[in-house]
Amino acid sequence: MDNRIYFRLGGKSYDLTETRSSSDIWYEWVESAKPFLRRMKISKGTLMWLCNRFKEASVIKGKSFKTWKCKDISISIYCSLKFNKFGRFISVISVNGNDRSVIILPENSFNEGWGELALKIHNFISQKPSLQKSNAEKGGLSSLGLRGEDSYKEILQKKKWCNGDQSQTSTSSSGSDRGPLSRSLVGRFPDCDEIPTRAEVRNWAQQTWRGIHNLQIYDMNGTHFLFEFQSRRDAEHILLGDWRRRNHPLLLEWWKPTAGAFHADTIFDWFWVRILGLPLQLWNDKVMKQIGDLCGGWLETEEETQLKNHLRWARLRVMGPREKIPSSIEISDGDLIFTLPVWIEAPARYRKKEEDGLRDREVNKMKEKGKAIASPSLYQIETEERFRDKISNFYP
Structure with missing residues (x-):
């Protein structure tokens, strides 16, 4: 395969596979030796840096020890020349948060070095045009010298603002960049x-x-x-x-x-609800439990509600299901009856739009006759402004 190379060192077999993303080129390095298998994924810039370290380590003779370190955004790379009773070897350690991976490269014979390996890897990663090369041709600054082949001084000399050109650098996104969301992660x-x-x-x-x-x-x-x-x-x-x-x-x-969001078929075991405008004389544990039972079953009262850190609403966790939770409840207090809105903190849900072939045909027929047809709304969303109007009687 053009995107993979194989080699052997000290009785171990290795393969290096190239993968491309929309923003960078990555290499998965696999070390195979009985009875274990090691993997490491690094960028092209890091691999080029390692090739230079392999050449530098090959110049060093005898039982020596030396360590190099580089930082590729969030990934720390440690390359060390070491020796033991079996001979000299190079260890490459990649640290990315709590994720750590190691590759061990033994020397075939004492003082032979790793020059041939560095040359083979360099030829492999240089056989195709890369994102790093195109960025270097544009004069982009590299991250810690890992991107491109020009030196820091040479790249600076290529920058327009260094030559007195005050024109603005284009910041328009490429065709594959669809805005901020295309470079965003969701975590929990x-x-x-x-x-x-x-x-x-x-x-x-x-x-x-x-x-x-x-x-x-x-x-x-x-x-x-x-x-x-x-x-x-x-x-x-x-x-x-x-x-x-x-x-x-x-x-x-x-x-x-x-x-x-969650799929429309997702079933939830409980919900948080907010009881808006609860009168102060009813702000006690007994009433909270009664309200929770009206909403499918009381489970707990939020700590802020118990401590009365604010009196805008009472927040309860109830059993549900959602269909049993009313939009408002009525509570009697002496000769008074209070109607209180219930705000359900239900997560967003989604479903795929169902294809209705019959309706599509009807729409096409109406269009052919020159008549307008209205498309019904799939959802009715109560906006925040309407919600404020709904509870305006409770908040001056």
């Missing part, structure tokens, strides 16, 4: 008893993803967070890693139209 902490806030997630990301700049984080629905990166390449590096906050894993995936 499924094992957390208490979901972190947006501010807590932001502080954690700033401390953990130090190689990522201009990262925007949004709270989608209280459980899912949207991570908008400056480039899709940054997002790809983060997606490869294993990330944890306070020992709780962060599950990441590319944004998609249904992110944060």
